Amino acid sequence: MTHINSLPESGYVRLPKVLSIIPVSRSTWYHGIKTGRFPKPIKLGPRIAVWRVKDVLSLIEKAES
Numbered sequence: 001m002t003h004i005n006s007l008p009e010s011g012y013v014r015l016p017k018v019l020s021i022i023p024v025s026r027s028t029w030y031h032g033i034k035t036g037r038f039p040k041p042i043k044l045g046p047r048i049a050v051w052r053v054k055d056v057l058s059l060i061e062k063a064e065s
Contacts, residue, residue, distance in 0.1 A: 012051065
């Protein structure tokens with residue numbers, strides 16, 4: 001598991017980086033997006049999705065509280 005310090009201060013990250021910090025499976029992550037538990041991706045192309053670093057950090061902070 002990668003530490004939260006490995007995230008950039010701002011910008012976007014791809015799914016493997018998100019899953020290295022949030023320990024869930026790929027299918028659980030996408031199910032969480034569908035149900036509103038996890039943030040929605042930003043589509044850069046037909047097969048490229050990224051997540052805002054601030055959304056990932058917000059999710060982590062919410063889980064810790």
